[in-house]
Amino acid sequence: MEKDSTEIFGILARFPDPETLIVASRRATEAGYCNLDAYTPFPVAGLADAMRLKPSKLPLAVLAGGIIGGALGYFMQYYAAAIDMPLNIGGRPLNSWPAFIPIAFEVTILLAALGGILGLFVVTRFPQPYHPVFNVKDFQKHGSQDGFYLGIEASDPKFDLTQTRKFLENLGAILVSEIEA
Amino acid sequence: MTTSEDTPVLQPGHTYNSITEQISNIPLTRVRKISRGWWVGAFLAFLGTMLLFYAITYLFIQGVGIWGINVPVGWGFAIVNFVWWIGIGHAGTLISAILLLFRQEWRTSINRFAEAMTLFAVANASLFPILHLGRPWLFYYLIPYPNTLGLWPQFRSPLAWDLFAILTYLTVSLLFWFMGLVPDLATMRDRATNKWIRLIYGILALGWRNSARHWHHYQSVYLLMAALATPLVVSVHSIVSVDFAYGVIPGWHSTIFPLYFVAGAVFSGFAMVLTLMIPLRKALHMEDFITARHLDNMAKIMLSVGLVVAYGYMMENFWGWFGDNPYERAITIDRYVGAYAPLYWGLLFCNVIAPQILWFKKVRTNGPILFVIALLVNIGMWLERFIIVVQSLSKDFLPSSWHLFTPTIWDIATFAGTIGLFLMLVFLFVRVLPAISIFELRELVHHKSAESAGTETAKNTVAD
Numbered sequence: 001m002e003k004d005s006t007e008i009f010g011i012l013a014r015f016p017d018p019e020t021l022i023v024a025s026r027r028a029t030e031a032g033y034c035n036l037d038a039y040t041p042f043p044v045a046g047l048a049d050a051m052r053l054k055p056s057k058l059p060l061a062v063l064a065g066g067i068i069g070g071a072l073g074y075f076m077q078y079y080a081a082a083i084d085m086p087l088n089i090g091g092r093p094l095n096s097w098p099a100f101i102p103i104a105f106e107v108t109i110l111l112a113a114l115g116g117i118l119g120l121f122v123v124t125r126f127p128q129p130y131h132p133v134f135n136v137k138d139f140q141k142h143g144s145q146d147g148f149y150l151g152i153e154a155s156d157p158k159f160d161l162t163q164t165r166k167f168l169e170n171l172g173a174i175l176v177s178e179i180e181a
Numbered sequence: 182m183t184t185s186e187d188t189p190v191l192q193p194g195h196t197y198n199s200i201t202e203q204i205s206n207i208p209l210t211r212v213r214k215i216s217r218g219w220w221v222g223a224f225l226a227f228l229g230t231m232l233l234f235y236a237i238t239y240l241f242i243q244g245v246g247i248w249g250i251n252v253p254v255g256w257g258f259a260i261v262n263f264v265w266w267i268g269i270g271h272a273g274t275l276i277s278a279i280l281l282l283f284r285q286e287w288r289t290s291i292n293r294f295a296e297a298m299t300l301f302a303v304a305n306a307s308l309f310p311i312l313h314l315g316r317p318w319l320f321y322y323l324i325p326y327p328n329t330l331g332l333w334p335q336f337r338s339p340l341a342w343d344l345f346a347i348l349t350y351l352t353v354s355l356l357f358w359f360m361g362l363v364p365d366l367a368t369m370r371d372r373a374t375n376k377w378i379r380l381i382y383g384i385l386a387l388g389w390r391n392s393a394r395h396w397h398h399y400q401s402v403y404l405l406m407a408a409l410a411t412p413l414v415v416s417v418h419s420i421v422s423v424d425f426a427y428g429v430i431p432g433w434h435s436t437i438f439p440l441y442f443v444a445g446a447v448f449s450g451f452a453m454v455l456t457l458m459i460p461l462r463k464a465l466h467m468e469d470f471i472t473a474r475h476l477d478n479m480a481k482i483m484l485s486v487g488l489v490v491a492y493g494y495m496m497e498n499f500w501g502w503f504g505d506n507p508y509e510r511a512i513t514i515d516r517y518v519g520a521y522a523p524l525y526w527g528l529l530f531c532n533v534i535a536p537q538i539l540w541f542k543k544v545r546t547n548g549p550i551l552f553v554i555a556l557l558v559n560i561g562m563w564l565e566r567f568i569i570v571v572q573s574l575s576k577d578f579l580p581s582s583w584h585l586f587t588p589t590i591w592d593i594a595t596f597a598g599t600i601g602l603f604l605m606l607v608f609l610f611v612r613v614l615p616a617i618s619i620f621e622l623r624e625l626v627h628h629k630s631a632e633s634a635g636t637e638t639a640k641n642t643v644a645d
Binding site for chain 1: 196197198201325331332333334336337339341342345346348349352353356357360364367368370371372383384387388389390391392393394395396397398399400401402405406409410412413416420620621623624627
């Protein structure tokens with residue numbers, strides 16, 4: 001509760017609607033702020049572009065999971081049927097690949113999905129029991145309901161308590177609050 | 182196609198707040214203020230669940246001999262119920278994944294519920310393969326694990342595929358459902374007033390803070406999960422169908438099975454969604470979110486998939502007569518006039534004749550009539566599985582080995598019990614979690630207000 005400037009995590013500005021927020025995010029990015037984040041109660045199309053976010057790399061995690069899953073799923077069956085327990089049944093091929101496709105497919109899907117979810121946990125650093133932004137009372141009340149926020153963090157090289165505050169107010173913010181760390 | 186512009190997917194006049202409040206207030210109702218209808222329904226479902234536990238306990242003590250199964254009909258109610266339940270699950274995945282990929286925005290208010298239904302149905306389904314084992318405690322023999330016997334499961338068998346298909350389906354459905362739930366859990370966390378309830382929702386929400394950076398990744402994974410779930414759902418019921426089609430039993434050994442089973446699964450699944458949704462939208466006062474448009478669209482899908490199922494029946498009959506296999510022909514004739522003939526004609530009525538009334542729009546948008554049709558389809562699909570499993574097995578090749586199947590009280594108790602468990606889970610779900618995806622509805626409000634911006638005042642007014 002001490003009002004020390006070192007204990008400020010950033011500044012949070014609330015905007016009246018998603019459109020204003022998109023414009024504000026674009027301006028803030030253009031002004032050179034990079035440690036900023038928007039908070040919206042639903043995914044707003046166009047916001048990622050305005051914030052110049054790079055395309056998510058998580059599809060690669062899904063792909064990796066899928067490839068590993070497919071290879072593992074197939075190899076498990078191959079190992080069982082051709083190496084560890086080869087059974088000669090009327091001279092039929094040991095590596096009867098068509099019969100191994102269904103399980104290989106299921107394991108592919110399973111590990112691809114797990115890869116995506118795991119990647120999401122890593123990227124978002126969830127579970128995350130604490131985050132400073134929740135210290136803002138207004139955010140607690142509206143952040144997951146109807147508030148559209150833009151937060152600029154103190155770690156940003158351009159960050160300056162009064163300057164940034166003024167900047168956000170000029171962008172059409174209806175409420176600007178400091179985020180205590 | 183007239184997609185009934187007169188009935189929107191979301192009644193006009195809703196704001197971000199009104200949606201959030203209306204949906205999240207249901208799980209946040211204080212225990213004393215829960216309606217009597219919920220208590221009565223949940224109590225009846227609870228009795229059903231207890232019946233299931235009782236039947237299972239007795240089964241584990243006595244063995245599968247308490248059921249009506251006999252030597253040719255080794256797969257009785259257990260496998261009928263297994264296929265029926267897993268099929269019901271398929272509609273949830275179809276609604277949440279396939280309709281998402283096709284950008285059908287009407288899916289938004291029903292996907293959460295349909296996915297929950299999928300989970301509960303698949304959980305019920307996965308009980309049966311274990312229950313029907315002679316030695317259920319050895320079910321893990323199906324799982325490939327290093328064992329002292331030096332043995333592996335037979336990976337060339339569809340029964341081993343089944344295990345992988347169902348476990349994958351259950352896991353992926355659960356992840357997909359939970360992923361969709363996280364942002365709404367954050368809303369519940371922020372709206373809960375009770376400290377403990379807030380804590381529980383808070384833990385489940387994982388710390389979600391609606392960050393745009395998170396949404397960015399979230400959406401890309403969500404879309405991919407949908408893209409993975411789509412072929413998965415087709416594979417699951419195809420694999421279930423080859424459990425039968427790989428056998429040489431007349432009535433099973435047919436290439437139409439995968440298509441016919443997948444269509445049947447979607448058909449019964451939509452019927453179950455409608456069966457639950459129609460009373461629920463009344464009980465929870467959700468008519469603004471689940472409009473006549475939703476009923477109309479779901480009925481259309483049910484009708485069209487029903488026609489594919491009818492095609493499956495037609496092809497079965499066609500091959501019965503046209504194919505040169507006397508056993509297939511005998512089983513086809515037995516369906517018309519044999520011991521189970523009333524059930525066969527019953528399923529044709531429920532699945533082929535009755536749904537044709539859905540060609541009329543008046544019927545598709547009429548809750549009560551649609552409810553009756555959906556119920557008939559549920560029954561019809563159960564009868565279909567009964568005919569496939571039991572009737573085909575009861576008359577195989579040698580007349581000396583024919584034997585009819587009659588269910589015992591334990592067969593019925595187990596089946597009724599799973600319905601009880603299913604309904605119990607549905608009752609608990611609508612009580613503790615938001616039954617409609619709140620954040621996706623907010624997105625819809627935004628979308629609609631952006632569409633009508635200029636003509637109407639924007640709906641995204643910020644209330645203090």
